[in-house]
Amino acid sequence: ETSVPLYRPLNLGATIMTVSHSYRALSEGGDGDGVEGYGHVLRDRRKVGELGWRERLCRFFTPMRTIWMFVGVNILNYLDRGIIPGAPNQFQSFIRNTIMIDENQESTYLGILQSVFIASYSLAVIAAGNLVHKYPPFLVMGMGLAIWCVAVFISGAAQGWGSFWLLLFGRTLSGVGEASFQCIAPAFIEDFSPPGQKVLMLGIFFSSITVGTAGGYAYSAVISTSWGWAWSFWLEGVAMIPFVVICCLLPFKLNGDNSNGNNVRTASNHASVSLSKEVSTIMTSPLFINISIGYSAYCAVLAGLSTFGPIFFQGLQLFDSERSASLHFSAIVALAGVIGTPIGGYISDRLAGDRATRDQILDTCLKIMAGSSLAGLAFALASAYCQSKGPFLFLMGTAIMLLFLPTGCCTMAVMASVPSNMRATGVALSILIMHLFGDVPSPVAVGWLKDRLAPRCNTKSIDGQEVLNPLCVFDGDGIRLTLVICLSYLAVTVLFWTVPILFPDTCGKPAQDPDQFQSLNNGDLGKRKDSYRGLGDVPDKEMPVAAA
Template identity: 35%
Template sequence: MQITNVKHIFALLCAINVLNYIDRGIVPGAPIQFQWFIHHTLDIAADRVSIYIGLLVSVFIASYSVFICVFGYLSIRRRPFRLAAFGLILLTLSIALCGLARPMKNYYLLLVGRLLSGVGESSFQAVTPSFIDQHAPPHKRTLWLGLFGCAISAGTALGYSYGSLTAQTIGWDWGFYLTAIAMAPLAYLCYTGIPARFDLPMIQETTQPHQDVIADDMRRGSSLTISFLPELWSVMQSPLFLTATFGWAAYSFTLAGLASFGPAILIGSNTLDEKYASTAFGVIVVLAGLVGSPLGGFAVDFQCKAQESDADHRLYVVTRQMFVLVSGGIACVFGSAVMMDVPAAFLAFLFVGLVLLFMTQSAFTVCVLLSVTRSRQGFALGLSTFLLHLLGDVPSPILLGYLKDQWAPDCGTVVDEVLDSEMLNPMCSVTGKGGLQRLLFFAYGWLTMTAFFWGLAFLLGRRKLLRPQKRSMFDTAIPMMGSV
């Protein structure tokens, strides 16, 4: 079955993205059950398990980061959806492998499953944003990227609730099994259902609007035999690429920490009850994403109205939006940390802060896309993702897990001998609350580096807007070091 309508392909991509993030949310959505699993299978002290929870997240992100760069490079001259389908098949198998870890009582099997899941998902994420930016209606291009970002928020929130629900009922292993079953037919559609005209290697795009880009790439030495290092050097010469990516890495450090330990912090600090903490946190995330991601895309498109083809104007708009909104988001999330004793105020500040932060997602993607030639966009997104995870998502869960064990050692999982079930150490809310609040301040503080780097990106974007030579959307030449 061939999917000939680009809107239907977009719907397929969003559905796959939702499942990807449901898979990611299973572990942090059931912190007590996974803490007990680690304590029982590795025979380690209950106050030392958080670092192993963080390792599950970090090994996924590490493999994802390396291979999204690889798949982004391969997409220059290979069919991108074939690459994505291969990865999604691997993802389906690795999710099932994660489920097998519970009946086999093997933490390392779960660790390997998370590592392979990162490899599988990376192929999909490497090629999708560039496809959307190329094939979406011109006046809705950034809005579509924002809607794709909604799938991330929806999947993350559903993953928290889904992970918590399955862990407390049928077992978290079935949470993984059911996700794998749902992913299998979508992977098959990605392999067989995408028409060849939508599945061209980046450098072989031959539609009429992009002919000048192909010619420009060829003049710059691009070819089907191009090597990795010249491509890497070409992308790394863009100061806009570097400032945007380093800022996003700091952003990802904070959000990865919240994704890994947000529910655990809410439960341990007695801000919310264990029964609904993961669900409430997930609802806040999904609502913020559903509002922020498309609103951010709409805001960019609205500000670029009648100037959709002016790349420099669009770049100025997105860098300004990134800097202004992240500054407002920082103020709000710090307010949530101050108001931990007032659940309603905490959630309100967190919601507004996340809305502002999510409004920067599609703007950041556009910034990276406009920092390179069209044929290198997939590679640039992959390289950007590699760097942001290397500097953000990978160290964050491990470092925050270590700090949580040090600052709140009484917040591990114990067994209720009466009910014979896992529960949070009752002393956590008494002796560990201050440490958990300090952990939250530490994670939020990392966002100040995002504001710094995106402030530099805004200055670069403004400088490019004021220069006499203008670029069109189909002539996105790389701005070299010293040229902006």
């Protein structure tokens, strides 16, 4: 097994190219500059029972185990996103004390901390979608998660340094680090999920978003009040390190990736040309545009609710403390997500059938998306006018469950709206649109609105503790109006997700693959086997379907 020499003077560009070249040779079982592929090593060592630790790792992480690993990584990603909204009083106090702003501007800067993360993530995800044509996807993913680890350690250090700007930089960098993972994982799940379970597995993957976000509220509320919020960032960074190492070692290759790996410069030139073609093809699809704009409004509502949910709960006088509000909010979000997201995927797969065509899958997904978002809007608006805790929690929990129902369907619809070899870029562009018009401006806008409609619902220091201003009780109507305006934006989602159903001939047709790419739903085991790189001549009983 050949590696880059340890004592050569560091040339970063040459080192990346050399490692990438060697990695691609390993992943494809070929010979690259004397580097033998894992397939050759496995065939030789399997005969004598002497598999190395890398080969054993690759054999252990079957596609289904890799998907479950993705679920764990996604939980940590969204645990991180829930840290700041999970302890709003502590972060608002930190903001006020470090940059010396007025009390009625705290929520605006709190929203900025969330928005800069999403803004950097939105820009980086396009670059990540392009990089998978140049470098092995799992290497791109591993490097991105390594950047994420550095970012969360920087975010935690900001508390000790007393620097809001260092925290802002850490949140910006964490968005860059997460982008590659979110761009690559959905396409991998579509490729390697068992037939008839694609939307279900996407639903399970996306249910980790709600589990992670909700867990982040509870995690942040407990850790921040016990050890300080810096430890909330540091502990999750330590937990991510094993996943970084595993991603850098796995040699999977996605279907539809036509780059061949022996000439890195040629592959790079091909990717730079194909990106413009991909963008023009994707952005002229009416189906893609309708899904993405509807998704941006959907995420704008969820981002506003997730950032200020505990403040809404406490400001409506339903809970006495920030900790209680955060724990109850995290509980209903986690429960709704765990129930709603997988159920949405299961219903879609059952209605479409095991051998469903792209048309049938898309039609089923669009109906679930439009129906569940409309029902979720109705329940959410009803909850905003509840005066007691029990009915409020029931209606809000039901609304959130209905909103999470189409999560897997939406991603599947995005991938169906573009050619198969453009899925990574399609997902990336959808994320960019969603963040640009959705959850980047949303926290800032909702924070600004709350500061104007409920100016007394800010943070006060009483007896050495940071608590919600007791005068917030007089701004209850302003808090309720802020919540209603935020939730009403779901009407845009309902509109744009209904248009493809009403006009299927012009806005509801899936993309056609120019290279006649065959879906894995067709049962072509040979292509599935060819895509499962790194194991050499694997017997049929050890194929991903059987392993799953």
